Amino acid sequence: MLFSFLRHLEYERRASSHTILAYKKDLEQFADFLKISFQMEFPENAGHAEIRAWMIDLVEQNLASSSVNRKIATLRSFYKFLLQEGKIAKDPTYKIKALKAPKRLPEFVQEETMDKILDAMVFAKDFEGQRDRMVMEFLYATGVRLSELIHLKWKDVDILANQAKVLGKRNKERIIPFTLCLTENISSYKSLFLESFGNIDQEDHFIVTIHREPAYPMMIYRIVKKHLDFFAPTSKRSPHVLRHTFATHLLNKGADLNAVKDLLGHANLAATQVYTHNTTEKLKAVFDQAHPKA
Numbered sequence: 001m002l003f004s005f006l007r008h009l010e011y012e013r014r015a016s017s018h019t020i021l022a023y024k025k026d027l028e029q030f031a032d033f034l035k036i037s038f039q040m041e042f043p044e045n046a047g048h049a050e051i052r053a054w055m056i057d058l059v060e061q062n063l064a065s066s067s068v069n070r071k072i073a074t075l076r077s078f079y080k081f082l083l084q085e086g087k088i089a090k091d092p093t094y095k096i097k098a099l100k101a102p103k104r105l106p107e108f109v110q111e112e113t114m115d116k117i118l119d120a121m122v123f124a125k126d127f128e129g130q131r132d133r134m135v136m137e138f139l140y141a142t143g144v145r146l147s148e149l150i151h152l153k154w155k156d157v158d159i160l161a162n163q164a165k166v167l168g169k170r171n172k173e174r175i176i177p178f179t180l181c182l183t184e185n186i187s188s189y190k191s192l193f194l195e196s197f198g199n200i201d202q203e204d205h206f207i208v209t210i211h212r213e214p215a216y217p218m219m220i221y222r223i224v225k226k227h228l229d230f231f232a233p234t235s236k237r238s239p240h241v242l243r244h245t246f247a248t249h250l251l252n253k254g255a256d257l258n259a260v261k262d263l264l265g266h267a268n269l270a271a272t273q274v275y276t277h278n279t280t281e282k283l284k285a286v287f288d289q290a291h292p293k294a
Helices: 002-012 017-038 048-060 066-086 111-120 127-142 145-150 180-197 215-232 239-252 257-263 269-290
Strands: 163-168 173-177
Touching: 002 017, 002 066, 017 048, 017 066, 017 269, 111 127, 111 163, 111 215, 111 239, 127 145, 127 180, 127 215, 145 163, 145 215, 145 239, 173 257, 215 239, 239 257, 239 269, 257 269
Parallel strands: none
Antiparallel strands: 163 173
8 A cells, every 4th residue: 555655645646756755764664663563564454552652662762753743744644545545444643642842943044144155255257166156046045945946947047037937845836036136146147057058958957067967955955065164153054044044034124924935835824934933033132132121
């Protein structure tokens, strides 16, 4: 049934390859646990007690609460699918409760620090250097996910309309506007792309290697980490930090929460509201500094 479930994820729920791989690994890990601990051959035969035992085993391995909860969410989806297919009579995850996880605010880069990175940081004038600059600018100026940037093609970038069309989670398209500054820098990057490769095919990826091959996740990670290392005091230096920075800076400037939600491609407002905590903390800091009775 694992194969059928993964096909369901791919073709009916249109999950990304990354999501499918994560679900597959979680279910295979659970299946291995059942075989070793209970001599149980098939996960569809597991009940509440076996699932609880797996949770305890994961906790004893010092796995983070968020990671345990993600694995339980995988099981919920799997058993819901089995229930719909008539393969089981009841859902064994029905009474399983998620672990309490400590609330962590998204890490972001301060506005003045981002200015230093983009203005004071010296990027090489060759294609590779200017491509790296475009990676940093585009992630910060649009808030796109790493996967969205990697899959972006030149046909999706409309310089005249100052916008780009990105394909987000669950294959949902959204339009993201550009600032005038980003549009100008994209035009410069396009000229250098033409100079380096002779032409631009509409199917060309927007961010490529020096051999004109599509960018890959580790390449983007290295670019972001390299440039954040110089200025950013954050413990995390990943592309997602720039997405957090984009959202936090917009809200700090008074942007509407629903507008930020749409720009980020969030399915619901709850996912966006986490960024309001950063703005609240900023207000508290200002209050503590300025109020005479603070």
